[in-house]
Amino acid sequence: MRVEERLYTLRYKRDEKPHLEIKDQQVCNKCHETYKSPCITVCPANVYSFVEGKIIVSYENCLECGACKIVCPFNNIVWKYPRYGLGISLRYG
Amino acid sequence: MKYDAIVIGAGPSGSASAYTLAKNGYKVLLIERGSEPGAKNVSGAMIRESEISKVFETKDIPFERIVKRVRLIFRSKDDESEIVVKPKSKLYTISRLKFDKWLAQRAESAGALLITKTTVTGIEGNKVITERGSVEGDKIVIAEGANALLSMSLGLRRELKNEETVLGVKEVYASTRNEVEKRFNLQGDEGESWRIITDYPFPSAGFIYTYKDSVAIGVGARVDEIITMGIRPFELLDSFKTPYAELVKGFSLREYSAKIIPENGFPSFKPCEGSVYVAGDALGLVDPLTFDGIGPAIISGYLAGKAENCYSYSKMLFEAREISKVIKSRPLVKELLPNIGLYSHLVNDFLTSWVEGDFSKLKYYKSSLGKLMKHLILGLGVIE
Ligand SMILES: Cc1cc2nc3c(=O)[nH]c(=O)nc-3n(C[C@H](O)[C@H](O)[C@H](O)COP(=O)(O)OP(=O)(O)OC[C@H]3O[C@@H](n4cnc5c(N)ncnc54)[C@H](O)[C@@H]3O)c2cc1C
Ligand code: SF4
Ligand code: SF4
Numbered sequence: 505m506r507v508e509e510r511l512y513t514l515r516y517k518r519d520e521k522p523h524l525e526i527k528d529q530q531v532c533n534k535c536h537e538t539y540k541s542p543c544i545t546v547c548p549a550n551v552y553s554f555v556e557g558k559i560i561v562s563y564e565n566c567l568e569c570g571a572c573k574i575v576c577p578f579n580n581i582v583w584k585y586p587r588y589g590l591g592i593s594l595r596y597g
Numbered sequence: 598m599k600y601d602a603i604v605i606g607a608g609p610s611g612s613a614s615a616y617t618l619a620k621n622g623y624k625v626l627l628i629e630r631g632s633e634p635g636a637k638n639v640s641g642a643m644i645r646e647s648e649i650s651k652v653f654e655t656k657d658i659p660f661e662r663i664v665k666r667v668r669l670i671f672r673s674k675d676d677e678s679e680i681v682v683k684p685k686s687k688l689y690t691i692s693r694l695k696f697d698k699w700l701a702q703r704a705e706s707a708g709a710l711l712i713t714k715t716t717v718t719g720i721e722g723n724k725v726i727t728e729r730g731s732v733e734g735d736k737i738v739i740a741e742g743a744n745a746l747l748s749m750s751l752g753l754r755r756e757l758k759n760e761e762t763v764l765g766v767k768e769v770y771a772s773t774r775n776e777v778e779k780r781f782n783l784q785g786d787e788g789e790s791w792r793i794i795t796d797y798p799f800p801s802a803g804f805i806y807t808y809k810d811s812v813a814i815g816v817g818a819r820v821d822e823i824i825t826m827g828i829r830p831f832e833l834l835d836s837f838k839t840p841y842a843e844l845v846k847g848f849s850l851r852e853y854s855a856k857i858i859p860e861n862g863f864p865s866f867k868p869c870e871g872s873v874y875v876a877g878d879a880l881g882l883v884d885p886l887t888f889d890g891i892g893p894a895i896i897s898g899y900l901a902g903k904a905e906n907c908y909s910y911s912k913m914l915f916e917a918r919e920i921s922k923v924i925k926s927r928p929l930v931k932e933l934l935p936n937i938g939l940y941s942h943l944v945n946d947f948l949t950s951w952v953e954g955d956f957s958k959l960k961y962y963k964s965s966l967g968k969l970m971k972h973l974i975l976g977l978g979v980i981e
């Protein structure tokens with residue numbers, strides 16, 4: 505099953521302000537070459553992807569799991585929670 | 598606005614803390630970022646009544662099923678053995694949204710004020726800063742869970758490392774109550790839990806839990822292994838699930854979720870400083886051997902509520918059985934993890950040898966005796 509189909513099962517309330525941000529794109533390019541972007545590998549929701557040499561963050565799909573901030577070798581992600589309880593809302597948990 | 602105590606996070610540890618404080622007459626504010634308690638939280642989940650009942654009256658606990666059988670499965674690429682255990686103590690499966698809501702309601706009934714949809718963004722002295730303004734508390738309990746942004750910002754702990762972090766991914770498949778009971782051969786409120794330890798495609802531990810009308814399937818692996826193997830978490834889950842596809846065939850996928858699980862923490866993380874206390878996953882209190890995190894979260898939250906100063910909190914944590922077993926289990930698990938393959942083969946070979954009446958197969962393990970002894974000794978250390 506594709507990740508997108510799994511994400512359809514979730515209720516999200518979108519925070520207009522991104523809660524995840526990349527500090528420095530250049531660092532990601534270096535990381536991509538040397539470490540193959542561990543944030544892309546570890547993310548269960550396909551939030552990170554490389555498009556035309558640039559890392560794109562689809563923060564609205566984030567499951568708020570916390571893995572990417574740990575694996576980033578350069579501590580290059582500003583990792584916050586969505587504001588006011590926005591973001592994901594689980595039914596079973 | 599000033600409170601006697603402010604508790605951050607209405608998960609098991611936060612609600613236990615707020616409940617304890619409110620019951621003792623404190624004016625308590627419990628702040629939760631989710632739209633309701635549990636909305637942001639992920640577990641399998643199986644809980645032990647003996648632990649919950651140390652803090653809460655458990656008569657009306659909103660359980661999914663009472664676990665009558667636990668299947669322990671050791672799986673490697675070609676072998677599989679299963680041991681069925683009938684637990685004597687009371688184990689429940691729960692779904693977090695209902696369970697966390699119930700816990701928070703206990704705190705509210707005791708007099709705590711719960712506010713939701715509010716994220717705490719910082720703590721300065723006795724001031725708790727949120728997106729909606731700030732409040733003051735004589736005592737502050739941080740029960741923020743594994744992504745411990747506040748505890749880290751205060752320098753009470755550091756970020757987890759790859760090798761001490763497990764990423765759990767989970768799916769819930771729903772059908773009817775009848776169908777779940779038929780497939781797992783259950784009656785009434787009875788439930789079944791599966792624990793699957795496997796070294797294929799790399800060391801991971803999975804679970805299957807029966808809920809009322811649904812089934813939860815999940816797997817956890819260390820993030821350093823995930824990165825090294827280059828396997829995506831959902832691919833790992835798919836590979837883990839394949840042998841159990843029949844169990845949920847025709848059921849519909851209702852929820853996909855994921856969360857990190859800390860495999861290190863107290864005493865190397867500081868539990869307290871001044872009037873700020875840390876409890877639960879934020880303090881890294883998940884038992885890596887039994888995957889029990891909710892029990893230690895509740896006990897530590899309760900102790901943080903009761904403690905009069907940092908020294909007594911730290912002392913009480915060391916003395917609590919539920920917490921000391923977490924600390925003692927860590928070195929054993931560190932040893933066992935790279936040897937999951939050895940054990941799943943050993944269990945399989947032992948059981949087949951026994952069934953076949955020929956133990957000669959086991960002579961291969963003679964060379965591992967030293968290692969087995971070491972693990973046994975570490976294992977005995979876990980037993981009090
Ligand atoms: C896949 C998986 C399976 C598991 N299975 C089991 C199991 O079967 N049995 C078991 O006992 N344990 C299990 N665990 C572990 C268990 O989930 C945790 O140990 C437990 O939830 C810890 O409770 P806690 O209260 O410390 O943290 P949490 O449950 O994470 O609660 C923290 C709360 O704080 C809130 N919060 C965080 N930051 C802020 C902030 N800044 N402001 C306001 N609110 C905030 C969060 O929204 C959340 O409600 C499992 C974990 C995972 C991931
Ligand atoms: S892991 Fe960090 S540095 Fe590497 S690509 Fe991802 S965000 Fe950039
Ligand atoms: S927190 Fe989890 S889901 Fe969100 S971006 Fe990071 S790894 Fe992906």
